[in-house]
Amino acid sequence: MxxxxxxxxxxxxxxxxxxxxxxxxxxxxxxxxxxTTQYMATAELLATYRTSAGSGETGSSGNAGELSSGANYINSQIRTYPQLVKTESVLQPVIDDLGLNTTVSVLAQSVTASNPDGTMLVDLSVKNPDPKTASSIANAVAESLKKQVTSTLYTDEGDKIVSPVNLTVVQQAYAPASPSSPxxxxxxxxxxxxxxxxxxxxxxxxxxxDTRVRLDSDVTGIVESPVLGSLSRDEAYADKTPVIIAKPASREAEEVRRLRTNLMFALPDGPQSNVIVVTSAGPSEGKTTLCVNLATAFAENGGKVLLIDTDVRNPSIADKLGIDGNVGLTHLITNQVSSQDAIQRYWKQNLHVLPAGMQSMNPSILLNSRALKALIEQVAGAYDYVIVDTAPMQVANDAAVFAKEGPELLLVAGIGVTEKNVLRQTTQELETLDIHAAGVAINYAEQDKSRKSGYYYYYGNTKSGYGSRHRDTGSKHRDAEKR
Incomplete structure (x- = not known):
């Protein structure tokens, strides 16, 4: 990442x-x-070595050998002092002398000691809510440690022996002016x-x-094809009349026109490249809504368009447009009816619709038949654009079968609907079959609020000009006509 x-x-x-x-x-x-506010008071002690313990002479009178061995001895002993400070032998006398209402274990939690590297010093710190009490305890603990090291620890059956280590308080603890914590x-x-x-x-x-796509980047991170357009989440798309017809001057209509234009530039030159196979990774991603709106956008632009519903398992084009869907594709390719009876005219003379019809045989056999392939070849030459609505790839790979023969593939992804793993599986399947989608269309995209005022300015005014002309045209052709 x-x-x-x-x-x-x-x-x-x-x-x-x-x-x-x-x-x-x-x-x-x-x-x-x-x-609770805590104050920290610190005392410091220095450890020196007595070269002649019995006589009480200091290290300055010893020879170099004694000084060297003494330094080594202090280094080995001073490492134990930070832990020695927390013992009962050091802290109990402090509790008794100061009359503290506490125990050794509790007092030990407020006392810390350390030996800075490379020194003979012992830093002893005490935390307490009262600054004066902190300094008093720190000084008392320093004196108690000094006493334990220099005398108490070195006794033999009551006979006092002078300790080879001498601890001296070189810095007393004073009441701190400011708290140390928090x-x-x-x-x-x-x-x-x-x-x-x-x-x-x-x-x-x-x-x-999050298993679903939430942004365009989620889709492009999985699919290498470019995003050609986005349809926002709006109730206008739920209507049985496409937005190009019902609301020609609306923002939604412009979204469809933008997708149409980008798709026109994305389509390559080649046999059946004018056949656009529309599919999605999973169900309920709005591919049928996109198909009917895209078909009307191409027809509005003057192209001769055929919209085919090949999702015979769950046909929805007829219901979406409010036309009769009892006779259609399944009847045409099985020679039960002619194209005159199966194909209907909708809205304009140049927009034709071929519903799925009634399912009469195995869909896979039907959609892989030579008759259907021959039909696609025929309509590709008769129409400027052929929009083919297919089943989701999760349901069947009908779209891959169509696209493999030459038509271009448009993949639809619904924001908040498309499952990432299903989209990833679809992409991998298409790559395995060496099928590259011409582009991706995003459904249910959030409206860009920064552009909202601009849409109102350009497309909200229907009193004259662009908006008025298109609204009048749409109102004349809402009802479907049978060819």
């Missing part, structure tokens, strides 16, 4: 990312402002940073879990 892919995912799931950011930031803020700016910045990271992660997870 590239950075550009991540940006697309964030744009698609921006609300999820923002909600995650806000929740994490608010949670961190609540955590920060509900914490660090409000740092915590809030950390909350924002974590919120951004988790927001991106949440968006990626949601995108991976």
């Amino acid at each position: 590239t950075i550009l892919d991540i940006v697309h995912v964030l744009k698609k799931h921006l609300i999820t990312a923002v909600i995650t950011l806000v929740v994490v930031t608010v949670a961190m803020a609540c955590y920060t402002f509900t914490r 660090n409000i700016p740092r915590n809030l910045m950390a909350g924002v940073a974590c919120g951004i990271i988790l927001g991106i992660v949440a968006a990626l997870i949601k995108d991976l879990m």
Whole structure:
């Protein structure tokens, strides 16, 4: 996944990312402002080696060998002091001397000690809600540790032996002027940073879990063919009359015209390249709606158009246009009727419709028959454009059978409907058969609000000019006529 892919995912799931950011930031803020303010006081001790323990002489009077061995000894001992600080032998005297109402285990949680690398120092810190109490405990713990190391730990049956290690408090703890925690700016910045990271992660997870396409980029990420046009999610497309006829000056009609124009440029020159096979990966993606609107757009442009419903398993063209669908393709290719009886004229003289007809035999055998192939060849030469509505690829590969013979394939994808895995399987099947779609048409796309006012300006005015002429023409030809 590239950075550009991540940006697309964030744009698609921006609300999820923002909600995650806000929740994490608010949670961190609540955590920060509900914490008890803590003050940290620090004392520092220095460890030195006594070269002559019995006489009490310091390391300065020893020879070089004693100094070297003494340094090694201190290095080995001083590593244990940070843990020694938390023991009962060090902390219990502090509790007794200061009269603290606590236990050794509780006090140990507020005491930390460390030995900076390469030094003979022991840094001892204490946290407490009261700054003076923090400094008092830190100084008391420092003295208790010093006593344990220099005397108490080195006794033998009551006889006191001078410790070879001498601990000296070189820095007393003072009451801090400002709290050490919570660090409000740092915590809030950390909350924002974590919120951004988790927001991106949440968006990626949601995108991976989302099985349906939500943007054009989801489709183009699976299908290599270009997007030739988009039909928005609008009730105008649900009407039995295509938008080109019912609302010629509308934004929806312009969407169909844009798709028609782009498709005209995308179609190559070749035998049967004027036959456009329309299919989708799965059902309910709006391919039939797109077919009837696209056919009327081609007819409006002056081309002689034939719309064929080959989805004999679930025919819908006749119902979509409100025409009689009892006689159609199945009757024509089985020689039960002539083309004069099967093909109907709709709206204009140059727009013809061939419904699916009644299913009378196995659809696969019917659609793979020589009679149907001969019919496609015949109508390809008789019409400027032939729109073929086929079954979804998930149901049957009729579209692949048609496209393999020369016609061009237009793949329809419905935003919020198309399953990514089904679309991916369809693409792989087409690649296996060496079929390349001329383009992709997007259905149920969200309206571009930034262009909405422009549509109203150019296509909303029907008092004169473009909108008025087309509305009058459409009102004269709404009823279907039989050829």
